[in-house]
Amino acid sequence: MKALKVMCLVLGGAAAAGSVQAETIQLGPRPFFLIDQMDDGVLKSKLLSCAERDFERKLFSIGHRGAPLMFPEHTVESNVAAARMGAGILECDVTFTKDKELVCRHAQDDLHTTTNILASPLAPKCTAGFTPAGNGADASAECRASDVTLAEFKTLVGKMDAADKRAQSVEEYMDGTAAWRTDLYAASTGTLMTHAESIDLFRTLGAKFTPELKAPAVEMPFEGFSQEDYAQKLIDEYKAAGVPPEDVWAQSFNLNDVLYWIENEPEFGRQAVYLDGRYNVEGFDPMKPETFAPSMQELADRGVNYIAPPLWVLVTVAEGEIVPSTYAREARKAGLNLITWTLERSGPLGGGGGWYYQSIKEVTRSDGAMFELLHVLAQDVGVKGVFSDWPATVTYYANCMDLH
Structure with a gap:
């Protein structure tokens, strides 16, 4: 029954998804809330004019795990929300179950x-x-997708990604959502979705x-399933679904997967x-090319065309203004296309904005x-897309600036 319910949501959502494609994209109040926080100036006036x-x-607006600022990540509901906010690209982080089936986690x-x-029998x-x-x-606690079969995985229900480390009970442990997120839509x-189901859903949306x-x-x-088998199986599921390669941006932190x-x-x-x-390597400095190993040109020479660091790696501050970092300039010089992550993931930004x-x-x-920051990334750094936990923000900017 659970599998039937998922497919009804995916396929029965065809009518609803048709409305997602046809009706005006729904951005809600958040982009305007953020604009209101800006200092008066040319950029604020431009944004207000739209x-x-x-x-x-x-396509510039990429749903990071769907819309997990408010919806449980990698769920049908999270991705439908992201599509309604105008995300042109949606993400399924891919892992595998005990029986080596690909799922979104x-x-x-x-x-x-x-x-x-x-809190389940599993x-x-x-x-x-x-x-x-x-x-x-x-x-x-530690619970892995590889601890359960696909059939068992599909009995689970997604929740907001959080845990209370002070907990004395399972119920307390599961109730750890940050104050600036919400359990309202969870x-x-x-x-939950398999990778193949995400392909069907995203196409429908x-x-x-x-x-x-x-x-x-x-x-x-x-159990005989190699890293190469894993990388190949991901691509095979797009080929089986008849998805054109130009519609897919497969990602990995493992350079060997990309190669x-x-x-x-x-x-x-x-x-x-x-x-x-x-950026996790000791000594890395986005302002010092000698700390980039391999170099940007070496990556390009090996056939890499797209590279995606976190937001902070692409920018720095000069004379009180946000400007491109040396990393960004070196990547562009080598002909690499840049994508970045993740807007709307830090919570309120007063007092420095946190890790990102x-x-x-x-x-x-x-x-x-x-x-x-988004303006500098788009206009000065020249990124091709921005992942966001609430795609409405990036969608608003991309429309206002007539980006792709």
Whole structure:
């Protein structure tokens, strides 16, 4: 019955999805709330001048796990919301179950924070069951997609990604949503999807595709399933669905995955995205090219065409203004297309804006900085798209500036 319910939502949503494509995109009040936080100036005036226009879907606007600012990530409901906000590209983070079926989850080992598994009959199957906080240790659990079969996975319900590390009970542990998010749209249902179902849904919604091959939490090969098998299976599901390669931007933090696609599936490899995690390497500095290993030109020479670092890596501050970083200039010089992540993921931005704004914290004083940063990324850095946890913000900007 659960599988039937999902397919009814995906396929029965065809009429609703048709309305998503045909009707005016619904952006709601948030873009205007953010504009109100901006200092008066040319950019604010330009954005305000677009308030009464009709908005269209934009490829520049990428739904990051759907619309997880308010909806449980990687659920049908989250992605329908993102499409209604004009996201032209939607994301399925791809991992696999015990029986090696591809499903949409941000990590293979996140079921304990993103689903109801700990309160379900499947809890005993978890890699590590719930342990309450005590003796100076946080509450903990670990439940992997690879702990359960696909049929078992499909019995779960998505929830907002959160956990209360002070919890003494499963119920308390599951009730940890940040104050600036909400459980309002997670109260009744969060319908999980396989990767193949996400392809059907996104196509029905009129959106294109950016699947991310997630790092396995299990040792590979997994029961004979190699990393190459995993990378190939992701592409095979688009080929089986008849999706044109130009509609797919396959992503991975593992450069070898990207190089595998370039070599073995060149039509898909042309738009494969290297999610750049080199910021985690000791000594990395986005202002010092000598710390980029491999270099931007070396990546381009190996066939990489798209690279995607976090927001802060692409910008810095000069004379009180947000400007492109050396990293951004070097990437463009090597001919690399830039995508970045993740707008609307930091919560309120007063007082520096947190991790995603660390390189511009001195000029990040209010939520209005989101549009100021977005403007520099689009006009000066030249990014091709921006992931957002609430795509309406990026959709508004892309429409106002007549971006693709």
